[in-house]
Amino acid sequence: MDPILVPKPEGLFCPAGGFFIDPVRPVARALVTHGHADHARAGHGAVMATAQTLDIMALRYGAEFTQSRQPYDGPVRIGDVTVSFHPAGHVLGSAQIAVTGAQGRIVVSGDYSRVPNPACAPFEPVPCDIFVTEATFGLPVFRHPDPLGEIAKLLASVRAQPDRAHLIGAYALGKAQRVIMLLRQAGYDGPIHIHGALQKLCDYHIAQGVALGDLRPATLERGRKPDFAGAIVLAPPSAFAATWSQRFPDPVICFASGWMQVRARARQRGVELPLLISDHVDWPDLTRTITELDPAQVWVTHGREDAVMRWCSLNGRAAHPLRLIGYEDEAE
């Protein structure tokens, strides 16, 4: 009997259902866990995902990103397997995909997090025989602190340097809205300025009922120089390399990412205020999740597979690295 899922160059393939999960190349039929670009690509024949993930893909790639959108709407039989989607706690619309066949059940978690995030339902542990885990922060040095503590650092810095703009690098889907929500949670109710590249996804969050408060475009208005002193400005990290950032005199460069745990990474990016805010499981949550689910096998994908493999072997767990190519871990 074939295994339920097999790794192929395009991604994880289900022979009994004829679909790929999060394929990195165009395929006839794709199931997509969430809207991040390395998981959700344009050009597939048909895409099944949560309604929110499909909306996000349309926002990013245009309405024609696939020939057939199939919003997930409860467990569904595809070929000889049953497919169900379950919250992953990663970003708006994110899901784990469970595939159940005669051989048992595999859960592909996609990217996941166990820290509460108001934009999405919390991670749902789904009992399974094989658990496919990401390993973005799969090293025991990664232990993410309370994100509100990081926001407190940011607000202290804003208060201490009222004459400088705080320019926060945050990826457009998930991280940017997370930082905004955390700021609101911490009681900051002033305007937050956003780079144009964040506008569509912030609007979409608001439309989906995620309150983000007073957002304003970080643009220069014709005829007068806006005063960004003391302002909080969010932008995708790529904007820091663009001339766009030259409008801010002497900004405090901040970056909201799990990578900020490693000082050399922060320094290499020229970050003055690292904000350790992540959408992924850290090491304690990753290993705790495996222990809780207690699957017969663990498959490890994108990230630090070696360390997760080592932990599994130390804990007497059967594990297998997938070595899938095409998933980036920089974009966190």
Place this chain on the structure above:
Amino acid sequence: MTGGLAAFARLLEQLAFTPQRSGKERVLADWFATQPDPERGLALAALTGDLDLRQVRPSLLRGLVSGRVDAELFALSYDFVGDLAETIALIWPVDGSENPSLADVVGQLRDTSKARLGDVIVALLDNLGPSQRYACLKLATGGLRVGVSARLARTAFSKWANLPLTEVEEIWHGLTPPYLDLFAWAQGGAKPETAAYAPFRPVMLATAWDAVTMAARSPADFAAEWKWDGIRVQAVSDRGTRRLYSRTGEDISNAFPDVLALLEFDGVLDGELLVRRDGIVAPFGDLQQRLNRKTVSAAMLRSHPAGLRVYDVLVWQGQDMRNQPYDARRAVLDAATPALPAQIDHSPRLDFTTWDDLAALRANPSDPVIEGVMIKRRASPYIAGRAKGHWFKWKRDPFVIDAVLLYAQRGHGKRSGYYSDFTFGVWDGDVLVPVGKAYFGFTDAELKALDRFVRDNTTDRFGPVRAVKPLKVVEVAFEGLNRSPRHKSGVAMRFPRISRIRDDKPAAQADTLETLQDLLPK
């Protein structure tokens, strides 16, 4: 701001990530203003390198962590993080929530016997959170690596305290952490009197030669001597205590026991530290190999013997000479040096009657290790700091080459939106080899033009670095050239800066590596 080790950990973080000097000074001022004694003084001592703690070797730390963490997981983590203290701070499996005072931690790291040091560190690590563990381990291993020199820390202190830096430096070596008397002085108390032997006296510095003002002055009022390309030092021998200080007051005695052995006098001399073999002054690169060492090997002492060429005398046989005119001090100095060991001599005075005579001498120095002339007003006392109108340096013209821009990296602070750190190269056959980096020398307008060029001509990106099409020629000025096995080109420039953008020159006409190699000291 909270207190204790948590606050100190936060201080280290802020210092490490704040790029500009002024920003670091502001962070330190805030620390001095908000932290109580002895915490603020202990942090200052940690930054100036004056905390005398037990040296904790990396091997001890590796041993401790191997008792707690799987070796393979540790190796994978260390490989990723790249810093031992940081890896251990992050990976340590138990988190505590204690926040001991800095004084408590310093006390433990100072007073624990060597045999019990491991146990004490384990107990500390168990009781602390990750960022405090990091601070604790950085203290224990020495070298905070937050981009703050001892000088910058003292400067920040004196600015915050509104006290002259020269006075702070003068008494510094008589002070001991946690500097209660220093902070009392900062807040209106009495200036601490230094009781220590062989203190540092702030040095007199020159301003750059200015042809306009000098033309109006009479050459007869001035003396001149060569400016040697070594390290400016102050050699002190005070009732048996001998010390060698850098011009910023760092005690560099440990690295130069051979020079200390030469100080057979009672007084304070100002001069140039040079490597000298059989009376011949070696190029700066030779001296560089003896710098930044805590200790020095016997082989290095033999192959790179150091000596002094003295310029001035501040104190002699118990008498403070600093208020006497330069000519009088020089007379004492010239009379004294013949009796001293041969590795100490005085810098000869130059014979000139007109400024043109001096210009001719400067254009043709008698030794390759001369980097220009020093011009000193005969009537001037020895004044701490860079007082105007007394001493002038007239450097040899810098070397210049035309090089091609190869890579650019974004700057920090006010330049964070601009590509302002440039790597340039010269031709070696038909390939361009990188020969140096420069991040200043250009005007704001030139920076904008270079930034535009980088953005329009990027061929590749590596993290924050961009490779650019080899089209832009810049004139690079630099003060000297050393051999360097660490650089692919085999040469390292001193003090390179971009002096001009050569839009008139095609890249093919940039200089060659051969031209550069011809400038190496023979």
